[in-house]
Amino acid sequence: MTSAVQTFPRQGDVAWQQNLFACPSCKRSLVRGGAEQTEFSCDAGHSFPIVRGIPRFVGSDLYVDSFSFEWNTHNTTQLDSHTGGDSSEEMFRIKTGLTPEQVKGKLVLDAGVGAGRFSDVLARWGAKVVGVDLSYAVEASYQNFKDLDNVVIAQGDIGRLPFAEETFDFIVSIGVLHHTPNTKEYFQKLVPLLKRGGSIAIWVYPNEGDYNTRTQWIPYTYKIPDKMFYEWCRWFVPLANKYRTSNIVQWLSKVFPFSYQGLGVENDILDTFDGYSPRYHGIHSPDEVMGWFRESGLINVHEPGNWTTSVRGDKAV
Numbered sequence: 001m002t003s004a005v006q007t008f009p010r011q012g013d014v015a016w017q018q019n020l021f022a023c024p025s026c027k028r029s030l031v032r033g034g035a036e037q038t039e040f041s042c043d044a045g046h047s048f049p050i051v052r053g054i055p056r057f058v059g060s061d062l063y064v065d066s067f068s069f070e071w072n073t074h075n076t077t078q079l080d081s082h083t084g085g086d087s088s089e090e091m092f093r094i095k096t097g098l099t100p101e102q103v104k105g106k107l108v109l110d111a112g113v114g115a116g117r118f119s120d121v122l123a124r125w126g127a128k129v130v131g132v133d134l135s136y137a138v139e140a141s142y143q144n145f146k147d148l149d150n151v152v153i154a155q156g157d158i159g160r161l162p163f164a165e166e167t168f169d170f171i172v173s174i175g176v177l178h179h180t181p182n183t184k185e186y187f188q189k190l191v192p193l194l195k196r197g198g199s200i201a202i203w204v205y206p207n208e209g210d211y212n213t214r215t216q217w218i219p220y221t222y223k224i225p226d227k228m229f230y231e232w233c234r235w236f237v238p239l240a241n242k243y244r245t246s247n248i249v250q251w252l253s254k255v256f257p258f259s260y261q262g263l264g265v266e267n268d269i270l271d272t273f274d275g276y277s278p279r280y281h282g283i284h285s286p287d288e289v290m291g292w293f294r295e296s297g298l299i300n301v302h303e304p305g306n307w308t309t310s311v312r313g314d315k316a317v
């Protein structure tokens with residue numbers, strides 16, 4: 001392990017990062033200080049350490065330990081910059097409708113960054129990206145972006161984020177909010193952080209097909225120790241995919257859906273583990289999600305692509 005505490009940002013003092021954070025407790029500005037510039041603190045005396053280069057606004061990973069395991073095990077599996085493919089970029093375009101021209105030079109929050117597959121796309125498109133995650137996935141995403149001066153990674157809770165109101169030009173949260181204790185309430189925590197004229201795009205699980213089936217399993221599977229369930233996925237997924245045309249595996253895939261996404265076996269193992277291990281697994285209808293946007297006063301509410309429950313809306317100027 002590297003030294004316990006390092007300064008932030010590691011790559012030098014980058015102007016846009018200087019006044020980024022506000023105290024999650026009292027919303028006063030946070031200033032970097034401490035003996036070796038290794039914490040953020042506000043006038044009210046609240047302080048937050050910077051550990052291994054990452055500002056920490058939570059003391060632990062609370063209910064997302066499966067993601068701490070998942071993203072440190074598969075730290076680059078889904079990153080286009082690592083695989084040389086474009087599946088994350090394609091998915092990002094479909095789920096958000098955003099383009100490189102729209103985000104270039106803009107401040108974008110990736111709420112629930114994971115290992116950073118979508119921050120990777122945004123960084124390449126020239127955005128100033130702030131990736132936040134409650135889990136120790138931040139160790140992986142920090143390593144993935146530590147040499148870029150347009151990405152900042154922090155550990156924090158969407159329920160209590162360290163930013164002032166109207167900070168971001170864009171907010172994206174893809175595949176995240178259904179893993180919180182209350183999908184709608186956590187969505188509502190993001191909206192105030194959006195600037196006037198800004199745009200927010202989310203994707204949450206739809207209440208259909210495999211998502212419904214997995215909802216029945218989650219109360220049992222989330223309790224299995226992560227390592228044990230993961231080892232089982234490593235054994236089961238390649239075998240099931242090998243014999244996927246057989247009658248028994250066809251039947252099994254309806255009772256216990258597993259991944260076969262055509263992006264390689266590592267991706268399928270990761271995705272199957274991801275489908276059954278989280279503590280929370282909310283499922284929602286497109287109308288329900290669009291309703292949250294409208295209730296929050298957002299305008300131009302629409303589904304940017306043909307992906308169910310991907311919704312985007314703007315904050316009026």
Ligand SMILES: C[S@@+](CC[C@H](N)C(=O)[O-])C[C@H]1O[C@@H](n2cnc3c(N)ncnc32)[C@H](O)[C@@H]1O
Nearest residue numbers: 064067112113114133134135157158174175176
């Ligand atoms: C399925 S992963 C998706 C990660 C990334 N958006 C992607 O698509 O690769 C969900 C992520 O949401 C994070 N998460 C869940 N609840 C959160 C919360 N309250 N605050 C911040 N992150 C949270 C988890 O730790 C996990 O990394």
